[in-house]
Amino acid sequence: MKILIVDDEKMIRDVIKEYCLNNNYSVDEAENGKVALNKILNNSYDLMVLDIMMPEMDGFTMLEEIPKEKRIPTIVLSARGDEYDKLAGFDLGIDDYLTKPFSPNELIARIKAIMNRCNSNLSSTYKLDSLEVNFSAHYIKIDERIINVTPKEFEILTYLIKNKGIAISREQLLSKLWGYDFFGDDRTVDTHIKMLRGNLGEYRDHIVTVRGVGYKFIENEE
Amino acid sequence: MKILIVDDEKMIRDVIKEYCLNNNYSVDEAENGKVALNKILNNSYDLMVLDIMMPEMDGFTMLEEIPKEKRIPTIVLSARGDEYDKLAGFDLGIDDYLTKPFSPNELIARIKAIMNRCNSNLSSTYKLDSLEVNFSAHYIKIDERIINVTPKEFEILTYLIKNKGIAISREQLLSKLWGYDFFGDDRTVDTHIKMLRGNLGEYRDHIVTVRGVGYKFIENEE
């Protein structure tokens, strides 16, 4: 179990490190978002403890830049207590957060909780009437019949469903599903949405376009 | 999203209830462990806020009595701040804890965080009687019915609500929502406000013009 600690204050990194080592987790550190991003791209960690307020590259920006296949469970440290909105609207990949000052024991406890949760959270399917999306087995069924979609379409649908009810911008889709280094056209997303809708048949209207923003998946009328 | 609040002090239950309702969670209460256990066995909740120190049956005992299939995400409230309680609690599958006295806002934030990681179903919503503005889903409802507004109208309303009670100048709106490089007419704002008011129907008067300054959103008469 390897944990990446991202914080600009050495003191804090040291404290967290100490506690992690005592609990048999191995640790790597980064003092800002840039370094962290680099480490994430070139190594594999099981969990990240991330400070939001950092010089060079802040935590939010960094999270956005992580390509999807490199995303890991993340506990966010935040100095101010009133930024929850941001956390909420932004990225649902954040697993937990703590407001500074926090107790190291509490952090450890949460790390344990997340480690447990992730291990037990594997095969899952999403169901909506006769629509069935199996995330792990990677198939979509409507009325018990397999619907063929391309990988990208599947990724998009999955992402929208996991963020159902929330409007997702094209940029967010691109950076999450294509990767931070994709420099193509926004409208590519539209084309995939078009294909996806075509394939979803009677469920096509569950992908709603939010004009000026992007798309969202809805379960019912809202 | 239904939350069960378990605490022997009615005052505390009421406060938590108030905040939960404001955030679109529905609420049920129990004044001790026995009642709570009963409710859990016969209903289904998405989350529980649980006080540890209670008469009749304390929180820990109660947690142990819950059969595995009925366990739900739990936030523990504890009057004592010593670490032993905290860690012991986590071993019982507790998801988070707060020490009394706690800030209701923090509790809400943590509830959101847990809801978020369990079923990624959080929504930041502003409610005023039958007016409902969902920031993340990007919709406005009045009397349960969707109100169609343009993106700019939505942005403006959102901005005013987030700064409710404060007069916002046209310049401020322009620079925040249009961008610092907008060189158009001040009065464009007025046109959008006009449209927005039209769409807000009975709530049109909550957007007050502050003569000589700009506009503000108010909840009640002032």
Next chain:
DNA sequence: AATAAATGTGTAAATTCCGTGAAAAAACAA
């Protein structure tokens, strides 16, 4: 009451946004 300044409102032109289809480019399989 008269005046000036600020705001409300209707209209129409200008602009932006999105769905779509077609075709080029890239990835993949045989």
Next chain:
DNA sequence: TTGTTTTTTCACGGAATTTACACATTTATT
């Protein structure tokens, strides 16, 4: 390789949105 599927680009056209502006109305001041 060759052929097939997937991904990406791009441009058209309709529709929705944004903006500007003229005129009406309100408000504050004298």
